[in-house]
Amino acid sequence: MAPKAKVQSKKHIARLERERRQIRLIQYIAIGVVAVIILVLAYGYLDVTYLQARQPVAEVNGEKITTKEFQARVVLHRNDLLTQYMQYVQNQDLYQQFGMDISAQLGQIESSLSTPSIVGQQVLDFLIGEALIRQEAERRGISVSEEEVEKFKREQFGFFPDGTSTPTVTPTPAAASYPTLSLEQLDWVTATPVSTQEPTVTPPPTATVDPAFTPPATSTPAPTPTPYTLESYQGRVEEVLVSMEEVGLTEEQYQRLFKTGLLRTKLIEAVTTDLPSEEEQVWARHILVADEEAANAIIERLNSGEDFAALAVELSEDTGSGAQGGDLGWFGKGQMVPEFEAAAFSLEDGEISQPVQSSFGWHIIQKLGHTMVPMSPGAYDQARQAAFDEFMANLREEADIVIHDYWVERVPTSPNLQDLQGQFQ
Numbered sequence: 001m002a003p004k005a006k007v008q009s010k011k012h013i014a015r016l017e018r019e020r021r022q023i024r025l026i027q028y029i030a031i032g033v034v035a036v037i038i039l040v041l042a043y044g045y046l047d048v049t050y051l052q053a054r055q056p057v058a059e060v061n062g063e064k065i066t067t068k069e070f071q072a073r074v075v076l077h078r079n080d081l082l083t084q085y086m087q088y089v090q091n092q093d094l095y096q097q098f099g100m101d102i103s104a105q106l107g108q109i110e111s112s113l114s115t116p117s118i119v120g121q122q123v124l125d126f127l128i129g130e131a132l133i134r135q136e137a138e139r140r141g142i143s144v145s146e147e148e149v150e151k152f153k154r155e156q157f158g159f160f161p162d163g164t165s166t167p168t169v170t171p172t173p174a175a176a177s178y179p180t181l182s183l184e185q186l187d188w189v190t191a192t193p194v195s196t197q198e199p200t201v202t203p204p205p206t207a208t209v210d211p212a213f214t215p216p217a218t219s220t221p222a223p224t225p226t227p228y229t230l231e232s233y234q235g236r237v238e239e240v241l242v243s244m245e246e247v248g249l250t251e252e253q254y255q256r257l258f259k260t261g262l263l264r265t266k267l268i269e270a271v272t273t274d275l276p277s278e279e280e281q282v283w284a285r286h287i288l289v290a291d292e293e294a295a296n297a298i299i300e301r302l303n304s305g306e307d308f309a310a311l312a313v314e315l316s317e318d319t320g321s322g323a324q325g326g327d328l329g330w331f332g333k334g335q336m337v338p339e340f341e342a343a344a345f346s347l348e349d350g351e352i353s354q355p356v357q358s359s360f361g362w363h364i365i366q367k368l369g370h371t372m373v374p375m376s377p378g379a380y381d382q383a384r385q386a387a388f389d390e391f392m393a394n395l396r397e398e399a400d401i402v403i404h405d406y407w408v409e410r411v412p413t414s415p416n417l418q419d420l421q422g423q424f425q
Contacts, residue, residue, distance in 0.1 A: 052067055053067050053071075054066055054068070055067050055406075057070045057124065057403070057404055057406070057407035057410065058124060058128060058401065058403045058407070059400075059401070060131040060399060060400075060401050061131075061132075061135055061399055061401075063131050063134075063135065065127045067407075067410050068248050069253055070124065070127065070407065070410070072244075072248035073123045073127060074119055074123045075247040075248070075412050075414075076247060077119055077123050078412070078414070081109050081112060081113055081119070082113070082415055082417070084105075085113075086420060088102050088105055088106055113416055114417075116411040116412070119411065120407060124403070124407060128396065128401060129396070132392065132395050132399060133264050133267055133392075134260060136267060136395060137263040137266065140267070142263060142266050143263075144259055144266070149262065152258050152261065153258050154233065159230075161230065240254075241254065268384060268385075271387065271388055272384040272387050272388060275383060275384060277374060277375055277380055278372045278373060278374055279332045279333065279372070279373060279383075280333070280345070280370060280371075280372055281330045281332045281373050282330070282345055282370045283369040283370070284328050284331075284366060284367050285308065285309070285312065285326035285328055285366050286312075286318070286340075286364060286365045286366070287308070287322070287326050287364045288316050288317045288322075288360060288362070288363055289316070289317060290362070291361075292355055292357070292362050295364055296355060298315060298364050299352075299354070308326065308366055310325075312324075312326030313325060317361060330373075332373075337359060337360070340358050343356045348367065349367055349370065350368070352365070353365040
């Protein structure tokens with residue numbers, strides 16, 4: 001006998017339908033939650049890799065500096081700092097042989113690498129400056145051709161298809177011609193021997209800057225034909241492009257580095273065209289003492305007729321110039337501390353200053369003469385750079401520059417010194 005079919009009541013059927021709807025709702029909610037999680041993760045990835053990368057860290061007169069370019073340049077700058085650090089360490093023994101202490105240089109690099117905001121600020125300033133250079137060059141109608149960019153790039157890679165270029169011979173400027181001593185000047189310095197030769201400038205202890213660190217000189221090999229072919233050069237460029245892309249710098253941005261470098265050179269030429277190639281120099285002597293009371297006492301002795309040179313020999317704490325009667329020789333602007341320079345250049349020939357205070361003590365200065373002399377090539381280059389730096393500072397001050405604070409959070413922290421540890425073990 002067949003089993004009797006179970007008859008479901010309407011109440012039971014309704015309950016089953018409610019359960020099915022609840023199960024479907026739970027499934028929809030679970031699917032929705034998973035979808036939301038996927039969307040959040042996808043947006044986070046998209047924000048970091050695409051949206052955030054396109055956000056500007058700064059805008060220079062409307063030109064955007066993107067996060068991606070900024071981060072790529074930070075990585076490149078950190079690489080440069082690590083290369084410098086490695087070179088210092090590898091040549092440490094050589095520096096020591098020449099009595100050079102490189103601990104300050106190493107410490108400065110370590111500080112920069114361990115403080116990302118320092119490197120980030122430097123790079124941000126570089127990028128803002130480059131944008132201003134490009135914009136100002138365009139405003140002035142200054143441009144560079146593709147041929148110029150390619151030539152410059154080949155030079156940077158050391159590729160000279162026609163052999164290394166012969167250095168251009170730059171005429172050596174004539175030695176500075178100082179005026180012949182007048183009878184008054186002869187009278188001012190009669191207490192000390194007066195040389196008929198042009199005075200030699202011996203840097204006094206009032207120099208503004210300590211001698212800059214200079215690595216030991218190494219012999220430069222004579223120019224030789226290029227060691228590699230066009231194909232080798234192109235291969236090397238491709239390798240560099242790949243490494244640039246790995247850190248986030250596009251080929252276009254890499255090319256723009258060379259273009260901006262050339263534009264900078266041309267802009268310096270344009271900005272400094274009318275820069276004088278002569279400088280004013282003064283000839284002075286001084287007596288250096290520790291306090292104002294001693295300086296005033298010397299002024300009284302000078303006013304009573306005592307000889308300046310004799311007092312310098314007797315009393316000056318600058319023993320180098322003191323032995324020469326206080327004679328500092330001829331010097332231009334920027335060679336002495338500001339207070340000393342201002343006083344020396346403001347005096348009339350033969351005039352003796354009131355006591356002048358500087359970080360070295362108290363000076364009594366006598367100006368013996370002044371003249372205009374041709375700048376040395378090095379001094380002229382420094383003057384051009386100083387003029388260009390001032391020009392760029394003014395350009396930046398007048399520009400519409402917006403810097404977004406979030407750049408600080410986006411500064412890469414690698415590569416770092418830990419990456420070099422294995423190379424020095």
